[in-house]
Amino acid sequence: MKSLAELGLTAQGGREAQITGLAVDSREVKPGFLFAALPGARVHGAEFIQYALRMQAGAILTDSEGARIAVDELAGSGAALVVAQDPRQALAQTASLWFGAHPGTVVAVTGTNGKTSISTFCRQIWEELQIAGVNLGTTGVEGAWTHPLKHTTPEPITLHRVMAQAAQEGITHVAMEASSHGLDQRRLDGVLLAAAGFSNFTQDHLDYHETFEAYFDAKMGLFTRILSDDGVAVINLDDPKGPEVAVICAERGQEIIGVGRHPDARLRLTGQRFDATGQDLLFEWQGKARQTRLGLIGGFQAENVLLAAGLVIAAGADPADVFDALPHLSTVRGRMELAATRESGAAVFVDYAHTPDAVQTALQAMRPHVMGRIVAIVGAGGDRDTAKRPLMGAAAANNADIVIVTDDNPRSEDPATIRAAVLAGAVATGGTDSISEFGDRAEAILRGIDMLGAGDALLIAGKGHETGQVVGDAVLPFDDVEQASVAVAALEGRI
Numbered sequence: 001m002k003s004l005a006e007l008g009l010t011a012q013g014g015r016e017a018q019i020t021g022l023a024v025d026s027r028e029v030k031p032g033f034l035f036a037a038l039p040g041a042r043v044h045g046a047e048f049i050q051y052a053l054r055m056q057a058g059a060i061l062t063d064s065e066g067a068r069i070a071v072d073e074l075a076g077s078g079a080a081l082v083v084a085q086d087p088r089q090a091l092a093q094t095a096s097l098w099f100g101a102h103p104g105t106v107v108a109v110t111g112t113n114g115k116t117s118i119s120t121f122c123r124q125i126w127e128e129l130q131i132a133g134v135n136l137g138t139t140g141v142e143g144a145w146t147h148p149l150k151h152t153t154p155e156p157i158t159l160h161r162v163m164a165q166a167a168q169e170g171i172t173h174v175a176m177e178a179s180s181h182g183l184d185q186r187r188l189d190g191v192l193l194a195a196a197g198f199s200n201f202t203q204d205h206l207d208y209h210e211t212f213e214a215y216f217d218a219k220m221g222l223f224t225r226i227l228s229d230d231g232v233a234v235i236n237l238d239d240p241k242g243p244e245v246a247v248i249c250a251e252r253g254q255e256i257i258g259v260g261r262h263p264d265a266r267l268r269l270t271g272q273r274f275d276a277t278g279q280d281l282l283f284e285w286q287g288k289a290r291q292t293r294l295g296l297i298g299g300f301q302a303e304n305v306l307l308a309a310g311l312v313i314a315a316g317a318d319p320a321d322v323f324d325a326l327p328h329l330s331t332v333r334g335r336m337e338l339a340a341t342r343e344s345g346a347a348v349f350v351d352y353a354h355t356p357d358a359v360q361t362a363l364q365a366m367r368p369h370v371m372g373r374i375v376a377i378v379g380a381g382g383d384r385d386t387a388k389r390p391l392m393g394a395a396a397a398n399n400a401d402i403v404i405v406t407d408d409n410p411r412s413e414d415p416a417t418i419r420a421a422v423l424a425g426a427v428a429t430g431g432t433d434s435i436s437e438f439g440d441r442a443e444a445i446l447r448g449i450d451m452l453g454a455g456d457a458l459l460i461a462g463k464g465h466e467t468g469q470v471v472g473d474a475v476l477p478f479d480d481v482e483q484a485s486v487a488v489a490a491l492e493g494r495i
Contacts, residue, residue: 153182352464
């Protein structure tokens, strides 16, 4: 139990209250809880204050609009009222104080693509250095301690609870994914970062942010609001937005570690050589040349690995030890993951690429590793940014020899309508001879694998690590890696 003052909150009229817990869902309120009534996209959380009060909430945190909406309920209650200009940020800070100590070293990475790989590589490097670390994001909490999560960046109560639990489990280092939604909704506020990373910026989530400017500004909150002035910013300078991010960080006085082929990069990639099982890298750290081997497919993985290395160095690790760990890194589930191999040697890869840029990057990255044709299976999610659908098809047609359009997660939309938009983009770019459509994702995977000959490769894009397909209100069991393995076994007479 903690007082409002101990949680950094001041109630109207100077009232004090002893808080027994926190909730953002009125159904989870218990006697003495602080209920956070937050503004939402469709309805204001203040609509549920009456239910929280029935459950004997001890205090209500909201904004001035929320206080107006629930003025009658609040006037007749005995609950303390805290009105904040930014209640989401206030909740995050409160949750941090409520749950207590986090692991001592935390880094976070934002960007349209690569967040899961980068945070996972950070954790894998720490493991090689005998450090108790975890990565936290799309795939849950993984590493020396595991825990499931529903969102890439959980809401503040869950996030700070999990961080405190991790500390109690002996975790000392955390690498977090910072999604644009999470940053915009102040979910990471209250987390003390040693370093923050920027991977790239391309089209995604415009259904939520509406404009590129708003999307970019949300991501920049990691550097302008959460990372302190004495923190370290690790930035991919090869991305068109990278130099702009560097200027933003320099204006705050943050130390910058640039990564990439850019001449200003402190961790500079100078050469890559590809083969069927991975790649050799030449790079420089502060002007000193080094070489390493990565057992990872895709040229973009070098950027992800070096950004992760930069974050681990920024968080205090010895650079030489970090570089020695790089050959031991393994593929992240659903990120350019080798799912199956045909008897001919043709390989099947699964990747989470679900933006036009990610599809293009994945396919272009595969090309140096593949002697024959590249087949791409692509779709687009329902109830999401509709503008990117034809761009998804175009990206596939521009960079693969054969394209198969199929369903991703149609959600509440008509799957055929989504496929038609993706197909239109592919046909406009690549004609019709090498493009086909199969709505059933399992059939699309089977047909794609059946097309493979010696030296060919297949990329199944879009769902990556996911183990379900969202159709309407149902989540149907579906795992691209598992389906690929089953398809290969069936085609080669093993089942």
